[in-house]
Amino acid sequence: MRCRPTRTDALLGVATFCLVAAAVITDGGPPGRAVLAYGFAVGFGGLLLCSRQWPVPALLVTAAGIVVYYWLDLPAIGLAAPTAAVLYTAAGRGRVVPATLVGGGLLALSVAMRLAEGDAVSIVVGFDLGSEAALMLAVIALGDAVRSRRSLRAEMARQAVAAVEDRRRETARQVEAERLRIAREVHDTLGHTMSVITLQSAVAQEALADNAPDQARTALAAISSAGGSAMGELRATLHTLRRDSGTREPAPGFDQLHTLVDGVRRAGLPVELTVTGRVDALPAVVGTTAYRIVQEALTNTLRHAHASQVHVTVRATGPGLSLEVVDDGHGAPPGAPLDGNGHGLRGMVERVCLLGGTVEAGNGERGGFRVHARLPLAGSGA
Numbered sequence: 001m002r003c004r005p006t007r008t009d010a011l012l013g014v015a016t017f018c019l020v021a022a023a024v025i026t027d028g029g030p031p032g033r034a035v036l037a038y039g040f041a042v043g044f045g046g047l048l049l050c051s052r053q054w055p056v057p058a059l060l061v062t063a064a065g066i067v068v069y070y071w072l073d074l075p076a077i078g079l080a081a082p083t084a085a086v087l088y089t090a091a092g093r094g095r096v097v098p099a100t101l102v103g104g105g106l107l108a109l110s111v112a113m114r115l116a117e118g119d120a121v122s123i124v125v126g127f128d129l130g131s132e133a134a135l136m137l138a139v140i141a142l143g144d145a146v147r148s149r150r151s152l153r154a155e156m157a158r159q160a161v162a163a164v165e166d167r168r169r170e171t172a173r174q175v176e177a178e179r180l181r182i183a184r185e186v187h188d189t190l191g192h193t194m195s196v197i198t199l200q201s202a203v204a205q206e207a208l209a210d211n212a213p214d215q216a217r218t219a220l221a222a223i224s225s226a227g228g229s230a231m232g233e234l235r236a237t238l239h240t241l242r243r244d245s246g247t248r249e250p251a252p253g254f255d256q257l258h259t260l261v262d263g264v265r266r267a268g269l270p271v272e273l274t275v276t277g278r279v280d281a282l283p284a285v286v287g288t289t290a291y292r293i294v295q296e297a298l299t300n301t302l303r304h305a306h307a308s309q310v311h312v313t314v315r316a317t318g319p320g321l322s323l324e325v326v327d328d329g330h331g332a333p334p335g336a337p338l339d340g341n342g343h344g345l346r347g348m349v350e351r352v353c354l355l356g357g358t359v360e361a362g363n364g365e366r367g368g369f370r371v372h373a374r375l376p377l378a379g380s381g382a
Helices: 007-027 031-049 055-071 080-092 096-116 121-209 213-241 254-266 284-305 343-354
Strands: 271-276 310-317 320-327 358-363 369-376
Touching (some): 031 055, 031 080, 055 096, 080 121, 096 121, 254 284, 254 310, 284 310, 284 320, 284 343, 284 369
Parallel strands (some): 271 310
Antiparallel strands (some): 310 320, 320 369, 358 369
């Protein structure tokens, strides 16, 4: 990625030129050599414009320029003035090790050359070396601190964006889960009720055709009862879609299983219900799931099985609740998948999987259709 020079780079370049030029003016010397020294000052400052994109090459060129500068015996400018800004920029770009090596190498070369020229050890080592090294280390540390702060701010910004995205995904997931829950509730309610209404309407039509008013009244009463029950469940479900709804009416639970079975019996399908074990203290979610499984199984029997008898068996044993619904109808077509095109069976599987249970649906060993589900009781929430 190409890094263009910034205003900060330009300011650092101007500052480097001014520092080197001030050192040249202070040292004095022949005019010709001063002009050449100013040229080096321009070069040292100009390197700052490309140091952001090429920090290590800029370091090396600066170091080479200083060596050539002193080899030409130009006015003394020290080491910190031409190198401070480029060391800072390199450290700010994450090149702390190259910056330290270049700075240390220049200091070592400077000390060796000055001692070879006969300068006092106390001045070279005790004063100049300490001040130059401290200044170089300070600008390197400052550049690295600025880089770390920028990285931290960038990481915090990324984390904030990720948190917003996570919240968005979680909200979407919750909306989707609620949509599926409502779809299951509406399907279970309407599916069962419409099956009862369809069957009882046919019975009423036959009764009227046979001039049997009592049988017709019974069928119409069953239709009215089923419709009223469905309206109550739909009203409770639709409350969840209203913004001003503060409470949600409870979904039908296991204690209404007998009412469900009685309604199917009134629809004309004999149902034998057997319940064993302790079912009086089932967790609410397990009771609701059990009710919906039995409801869907009986609905499918009313719609498709052409059965004459249904057996519903509920067993609460140990940590699990076992449900079995078996009819004596014609069963399902060979090879039909459990969650094929049927929304009810698919909803049944979804409900059971949410509790960590298992469900099997298919033709029974003696014909008809069999639904068997097992729901765990341990750890189920109300």
